[in-house]
Amino acid sequence: MKELVIRTVSEALRNVSESAARILPRLLAMVIIFVAGWAVAWLVEVILRRLLVLVRVNKLFEAKGLTQLLTRAALPSPADIISRMAFWVVWISFMLVGVNALGVLVLQQEIASLVALLPQFIVALLILFFGFLAANFLSRAVLLAAVNANSPSPRLFSSFVRFLVLLLTVTMALERIRLGRGVVLVAFAISFGGIMMGLAIAFGLGGRNVARRILERRFAGGREAKEDEDKDETGSHL
Amino acid sequence: MSDESILSDEFVSQLTAVSEVDIVVGVPTFNNRATVERVINAILVGLVKYYFRQRSVVINPDGGSNDGTVEAVQGASVPDFRTVLAANPLRTMHVVSGPYPGVRGQGGAVRMILAAADLLGAKACALVSPDLQSITPEWIEALIRPILKEQFDFVGPIYERRRFDGLLVKNMLHPLIRAAYGYRIEEPVGTELAFSGSLARHFLDQDSGQEDFLRFGAYAWLTTTAMAGGYKVCQSFLGPRVEAPRRPGIDLTTAIQEIGGAVFHCMELHEPYWTSREGSQSVPTFGFEPIVDLDPARVDRKRMFHMFKSGVDELGSVLEKILSPSALQGIREISKLEESHFRFPDELWAKTVYEFASSYHRSVINRDHLMQALAPLYRGRVSSFIQENLRAGAREVESKLESLRLECERLKPYLIETWRKHT
Numbered sequence: 246m247k248e249l250v251i252r253t254v255s256e257a258l259r260n261v262s263e264s265a266a267r268i269l270p271r272l273l274a275m276v277i278i279f280v281a282g283w284a285v286a287w288l289v290e291v292i293l294r295r296l297l298v299l300v301r302v303n304k305l306f307e308a309k310g311l312t313q314l315l316t317r318a319a320l321p322s323p324a325d326i327i328s329r330m331a332f333w334v335v336w337i338s339f340m341l342v343g344v345n346a347l348g349v350l351v352l353q354q355e356i357a358s359l360v361a362l363l364p365q366f367i368v369a370l371l372i373l374f375f376g377f378l379a380a381n382f383l384s385r386a387v388l389l390a391a392v393n394a395n396s397p398s399p400r401l402f403s404s405f406v407r408f409l410v411l412l413l414t415v416t417m418a419l420e421r422i423r424l425g426r427g428v429v430l431v432a433f434a435i436s437f438g439g440i441m442m443g444l445a446i447a448f449g450l451g452g453r454n455v456a457r458r459i460l461e462r463r464f465a466g467g468r469e470a471k472e473d474e475d476k477d478e479t480g481s482h483l
Numbered sequence: 484m485s486d487e488s489i490l491s492d493e494f495v496s497q498l499t500a501v502s503e504v505d506i507v508v509g510v511p512t513f514n515n516r517a518t519v520e521r522v523i524n525a526i527l528v529g530l531v532k533y534y535f536r537q538r539s540v541v542i543n544p545d546g547g548s549n550d551g552t553v554e555a556v557q558g559a560s561v562p563d564f565r566t567v568l569a570a571n572p573l574r575t576m577h578v579v580s581g582p583y584p585g586v587r588g589q590g591g592a593v594r595m596i597l598a599a600a601d602l603l604g605a606k607a608c609a610l611v612s613p614d615l616q617s618i619t620p621e622w623i624e625a626l627i628r629p630i631l632k633e634q635f636d637f638v639g640p641i642y643e644r645r646r647f648d649g650l651l652v653k654n655m656l657h658p659l660i661r662a663a664y665g666y667r668i669e670e671p672v673g674t675e676l677a678f679s680g681s682l683a684r685h686f687l688d689q690d691s692g693q694e695d696f697l698r699f700g701a702y703a704w705l706t707t708t709a710m711a712g713g714y715k716v717c718q719s720f721l722g723p724r725v726e727a728p729r730r731p732g733i734d735l736t737t738a739i740q741e742i743g744g745a746v747f748h749c750m751e752l753h754e755p756y757w758t759s760r761e762g763s764q765s766v767p768t769f770g771f772e773p774i775v776d777l778d779p780a781r782v783d784r785k786r787m788f789h790m791f792k793s794g795v796d797e798l799g800s801v802l803e804k805i806l807s808p809s810a811l812q813g814i815r816e817i818s819k820l821e822e823s824h825f826r827f828p829d830e831l832w833a834k835t836v837y838e839f840a841s842s843y844h845r846s847v848i849n850r851d852h853l854m855q856a857l858a859p860l861y862r863g864r865v866s867s868f869i870q871e872n873l874r875a876g877a878r879e880v881e882s883k884l885e886s887l888r889l890e891c892e893r894l895k896p897y898l899i900e901t902w903r904k905h906t
Contacts, residue, residue, distance in 0.1 A: 382849065388797065393858050395789075400797055470510075481647060483672070483738055
């Protein structure tokens, strides 16, 4: 009995040490690849940034209006973005190689599927970026139009537009990386439909008098009065 | 602005039939049937009465009217030459119409008139708006004479205005352009003006930058380009300017966005000129200045004040991007005042306009949005201006406007400093 226990324990210890002997060099290799990758990525980033500054890429993008676009979205300059992206691409590539060096089959499969998803992920990021820009632009346009039209609650209108655009953007981005596809689409449809129906009911019940006045002014002889009103605002200013 | 394809072959063949001329009068139209015939008649009488020795032509670029405007232009004629001046040698009066290329707006029409004036070798060219009710033949004399007789290159208009009329011009465009360009020109965006043949060629040689800005900003561009080019500039009294009741025109916000934006754009084009210029010089003025205190124009001051207050409250996040903290703080403070005590001081207004111009130059946000954000602040300025001058006479109002202009001139170094920041 005693011998059996000793044999089992020693076998287990041997197995562990064998596994450790097998894994540790790979783990060490992975860490070395990670660190070396970080160093290479950092070097690539620094060199690329200097190179881009040297060839005045910011000025080039400024002429195309992209620098202003990034500034308006509170993002760094094109040279910074490109060099930072190069850093992450290089380092993530090294990290994937490092994880691959572990030789764990499940991890390798996950990495392969992640790599396959990378282009979609980049597209999703682009969708989010442009969606964010569009949300900012449209909500500001609505805010300014509402303020200059003397409408009540301009910020509410503006926030509502921003929310709608961002909702649409996030749904499109998630749909692109196939994350909870059905759930996201159904959630979006329910939210969007709900908001629209809510608005329709609210306008129908609360704003029927306003709607009637607008329609009367538009179609039933009130047009001249509106035009006179517009002219008073402009005629005395120019 | 120069372009070989500005004039269509058909239009060129019409101009060839006219041959060389001394005077070109351009009347751009778009659905102005109700008024254009009278305008053309006044021009023809003016040409016959004052310039019967000169060869002249009326050019009518049309934006695609569908109400019979072009037919009305073609049908216009001097009713009876003998009633004008019996001794006149009868010259053929040419009126040439044709569609102008590109998008509808001032730019395409002005470009076509310039190209026609250049092709015909005109010595003087005048532009006249088609929806004027108050035009008389004397306007043509007032616009053309300084060029043909006094060798000036550019003639701007001076209109007889009612009190509180032309508030955007008086409170913003005139002081800004005077301070920047250094010319005391009364109507920097006036739509009746004249220029010499050499200046027309200069206009054609210039690059106006963005095409679409000329849609509403062509007149501001003509005036500022003449000043920046060092041409001899003068102005003429024309009398009251009364327009026909219009189709739905541009509203105040659009006017600020398009015309104010056009002036800021011109400042970008002429930056080397105006940043090196100091002070201002008076501009020779022709004609007779009537001193008449006309009834004030109707402006809803209370509505303007409340729109200013709500604009400052609601647009904080937008204004923070455009204005300096001190200017924004100043605006926030005056927006808390009671209506009866509300004043928008000259210094704060001048700094506000300058910071908007600089932010426009740096494109801190979308330029249309930036100009729209100026509208509520302008309403505040107008409300304050009317409140201050409710019982003031014409001379007192003029004296207060002169104070604003001088303040803008005093603060020009501030404009240059903010303009050059981060560029």
